[in-house]
Amino acid sequence: MPRIPVLLYSCLSALQCLAVNGQASSEPLYDYIVAGAGAAGIVVAQRFAETGASVLLLERGGPSTFATGGTSTVAWNDTVTIYDIPAYGHQLNFIPEANGVWCSDTPGLAGCILGGGSVVNGLQWVKPATWDFEDFPEGWKWDDVAPAAARLYERNPGTSLPSADGKYYDQAAYQILTKQLAPYGWMEVDSLVEPYAKDKTWSSFWPSADLPPLAETKKNFKLQLDTKVIRAVRENATITGVEVEDASGSRHIIRLAQGGKVILSAGAMSTPRLLFNSGIGPAKQIRIVQQSETTNVTLPDESQWINLPVGKNILDHPLFRLVWNVTDPDLSKLTSLSTAQFLNPTAEQIEQFAKGSGPLVQGSIRLNLWQKITNQDGSVRYIESMNFVRANGTLLMGATLTHGADSRGELGIHPNGTTYFVKQPLLQTAGDREAVETFFRQMLDYVRGPESVLEYSRGGRDATVEDLWAGGWDSARHFVGSVRLGDDDGREVGGAAVVDADTRVYGTENLFVVDASVIPSLPTGNSMAITMVVAERAAERILAMGKAKR
Numbered sequence: 029m030p031r032i033p034v035l036l037y038s039c040l041s042a043l044q045c046l047a048v049n050g051q052a053s054s055e056p057l058y059d060y061i062v063a064g065a066g067a068a069g070i071v072v073a074q075r076f077a078e079t080g081a082s083v084l085l086l087e088r089g090g091p092s093t094f095a096t097g098g099t100s101t102v103a104w105n106d107t108v109t110i111y112d113i114p115a116y117g118h119q120l121n122f123i124p125e126a127n128g129v130w131c132s133d134t135p136g137l138a139g140c141i142l143g144g145g146s147v148v149n150g151l152q153w154v155k156p157a158t159w160d161f162e163d164f165p166e167g168w169k170w171d172d173v174a175p176a177a178a179r180l181y182e183r184n185p186g187t188s189l190p191s192a193d194g195k196y197y198d199q200a201a202y203q204i205l206t207k208q209l210a211p212y213g214w215m216e217v218d219s220l221v222e223p224y225a226k227d228k229t230w231s232s233f234w235p236s237a238d239l240p241p242l243a244e245t246k247k248n249f250k251l252q253l254d255t256k257v258i259r260a261v262r263e264n265a266t267i268t269g270v271e272v273e274d275a276s277g278s279r280h281i282i283r284l285a286q287g288g289k290v291i292l293s294a295g296a297m298s299t300p301r302l303l304f305n306s307g308i309g310p311a312k313q314i315r316i317v318q319q320s321e322t323t324n325v326t327l328p329d330e331s332q333w334i335n336l337p338v339g340k341n342i343l344d345h346p347l348f349r350l351v352w353n354v355t356d357p358d359l360s361k362l363t364s365l366s367t368a369q370f371l372n373p374t375a376e377q378i379e380q381f382a383k384g385s386g387p388l389v390q391g392s393i394r395l396n397l398w399q400k401i402t403n404q405d406g407s408v409r410y411i412e413s414m415n416f417v418r419a420n421g422t423l424l425m426g427a428t429l430t431h432g433a434d435s436r437g438e439l440g441i442h443p444n445g446t447t448y449f450v451k452q453p454l455l456q457t458a459g460d461r462e463a464v465e466t467f468f469r470q471m472l473d474y475v476r477g478p479e480s481v482l483e484y485s486r487g488g489r490d491a492t493v494e495d496l497w498a499g500g501w502d503s504a505r506h507f508v509g510s511v512r513l514g515d516d517d518g519r520e521v522g523g524a525a526v527v528d529a530d531t532r533v534y535g536t537e538n539l540f541v542v543d544a545s546v547i548p549s550l551p552t553g554n555s556m557a558i559t560m561v562v563a564e565r566a567a568e569r570i571l572a573m574g575k576a577k578r
């Protein structure tokens with residue numbers, strides 16, 4: 029397969045080739061500059077390029093899949109990289125070649141490579157539910173975004189049967205858990221068909237969803253890798269371009285065409301850095317950038333700083349890794365592939381993979397569970413759990429607290445440019461803990477019941493909710509909300525939003541944010557598909573704005 033050609037930009041019209049002072053310039057000027065080629069950035073850049081506008085997509089990382097020029101190939105096939113194998117999504121920490129893939133300057137895991145999170149994640153393609161948009165402003169409720177979602181699903185349908193031979197592989201987790209839950213009224217749904225059936229349901233598979241094809245064949249589109257955006261170049265409300273740093277560390281400015289727009293799509297933990305570096309955010313954070321002795325960021329004059337609550341609403345799903353031992357004598361005999369076996373596949377599995385089949389074409393998760401939990405005060409929260417087997421005779425349940433959770437953290441910046449949690453986003457409220465505890469208690473009731481096939485690995489049948497809490501929790505890496513979308517202008521007292529309903533940063537004419545950052549509350553499922561739906565909707569609104577102006 030060929031490398032994505034890095035096309036040389038050619039001026040679309042003589043006008044765009046003129047520098048501001050009227051002199052012809054060899055430097056191209058763009059209608060749209062998109063900073064970050066992750067799940068969202070690729071979608072918006074593609075939609076802009078489809079209109080014929082000149083588009084530059086900047087990505088700080090290098091190529092990923094073989095088709096994009098990636099070179100981290102596996103030992104058994106020199107046209108297959110570690111990022112081409114769906115089953116490796118949750119195994120990257122065991123693959124030395126993947127070491128450099130994680131962003132080095134964020135407080136939680138994020139992929140800094142072409143494709144962003146979508147090439148390092150578990151490939152769980154969870155379509156958002158209607159209520160996932162209830163905290164968005166007018167113009168963004170489900171009925172408003174449904175056509176955008178339909179466009180995305182047309183290109184990225186997902187599948188509940190990833191293997192081309194029509195078979196499911198490595199099914200122990202599925203068999204164990206469905207036997208445990210069926211007596212308690214849980215039911216199977218195909219979540220791609222019924223994304224709203226999220227109470228006491230399980231979905232058997234959530235496999236890979238490819239990103240949309242990059243617009244690499246279009247003359248008006250350019251993808252530039254190994255290029256880190258430092259800041260938007262801003263004069264009061266107007267953005268004139270971006271400052272970038274190339275792989276050698278040298279910096280230069282890339283300019284917008286007249287009437288052009290800059291879109292920040294660097295992800296929920298990096299887009300805030302780009303805003304702070306552009307003099308946008310709480311003055312406290314901008315001052316850290318100003319006083320830094322290492323990052324050398326040129327800020328606008330203090331009189332032009334825009335005081336917005338960037339970083340103040342960061343959210344994430346807390347993840348509980350619960351290990352259950354299988355007590356049912358038949359089920360405990362089931363075996364599952366180990367990490368070592370995935371990484372050193374058999375000749376048969378290699379042959380299957382070449383035909384689009386076998387265990388390597390499935391993502392890691394074998395079964396997702398969904399449940400709606402109502403607290404004493406009537407508030408509703410959802411639980412999603414992702415399940416697989418990593419040691420024979422045990423089930424690993426990754427339970428997360430999702431939509432409805434009301435804990436929020438705060439993201440700030442260190443003098444060295446690393447973003448960090450001023451306040452952790454996970455499990456800060458009593459309501460969130462209550463919902464988790466309800467789920468724990470119910471699981472313990474199930475496994476003490478007559479139909480039990482499991483017991484908790486620490487404490488067995490006598491395990492208590494305290495034993496489950498004792499396992500601690502971690503980030504599910506589903507960060508959202510750090511650059512909140514809303515009608516409540518954050519420059520005003522009581523306002524929490526950083527971008528308006530067109531995803532435009534308040535107080536600017538032509539700076540936009542389109543990525544997971546803008547999602548105002550936690551989605552019910554994993555965050556990639558909803559981020560891409562948001563990107564489709566944002567592209568539609570930004571393009572409509574441009575038309576209205578002319």
Ligand SMILES: Cc1cc2nc3c(=O)[nH]c(=O)nc-3n(C[C@H](O)[C@H](O)[C@H](O)COP(=O)(O)OP(=O)(O)OC[C@H]3O[C@@H](n4cnc5c(N)ncnc54)[C@H](O)[C@@H]3O)c2cc1C
Pocket residue numbers: 063064065066067068069086087088089137138139140141142143144145146148149150151152153154255256257258293294295296298302504505506507542543544545554555556557559
């Ligand atoms: C380990 C892991 C597992 C996950 N599992 C799942 C899952 O199974 N299912 C699911 O739905 N979601 C999952 N997620 C979450 C999902 O991947 C993210 O929600 C999604 O990728 C967010 O998209 P984004 O466009 O906002 O950001 P990203 O996809 O992170 O893209 C941001 C891009 O911007 C680039 N960038 C950053 N800074 C700069 C800069 N200064 N200049 C230029 N480029 C820059 C990055 O390199 C990256 O390519 C997982 C995430 C992680 C980290």
Ligand SMILES: *[C@@H]1O[C@H](CO)[C@@H](O)[C@H](O)[C@H]1NC(C)=O
Pocket residue numbers: 263264
């Ligand atoms: C920016 O704002 C300052 C003060 O508000 C003003 O003096 C200056 O002319 C403005 N610059 C531009 C390019 O609009």
Ligand SMILES: *[C@@H]1O[C@H](CO)[C@@H](O)[C@H](O)[C@H]1NC(C)=O
Pocket residue numbers: 322323324
């Ligand atoms: C910042 O600028 C100073 C002085 O120009 C230079 O010595 C230093 O190397 C620069 N640092 C970085 C990280 O670019």
Ligand SMILES: *[C@@H]1O[C@H](CO)[C@@H](O)[C@H](O)[C@H]1NC(C)=O
Pocket residue numbers: 363364365366367369417418419420
């Ligand atoms: C489970 O047992 C099988 C058969 O002994 C073995 O091949 C496999 O590696 C084991 N799986 C794990 C996850 O340990």
Ligand SMILES: *[C@@H]1O[C@H](CO)[C@@H](O)[C@H](O)[C@H]1NC(C)=O
Pocket residue numbers: 104105106107108378379381382
């Ligand atoms: C290598 O992978 C490619 C793509 O999956 C496949 O077409 C080819 O047959 C594979 N080669 C071998 C030797 O497995």
Ligand SMILES: *[C@@H]1O[C@H](CO)[C@@H](O)[C@H](O)[C@H]1NC(C)=O
Pocket residue numbers: 132442443444445446
């Ligand atoms: C950046 O600074 C923070 C706080 O001092 C520190 O914890 C972190 O390790 C630094 N990161 C890098 C990459 O130097």
Ligand SMILES: *[C@@H]1O[C@H](CO)[C@@H](O)[C@H](O)[C@H]1NC(C)=O
Pocket residue numbers: 353422483484485486487488489
């Ligand atoms: C669960 O299984 C693990 C591994 O076999 C074992 O170490 C642990 O003691 C078991 N727990 C219980 C409660 O039996």
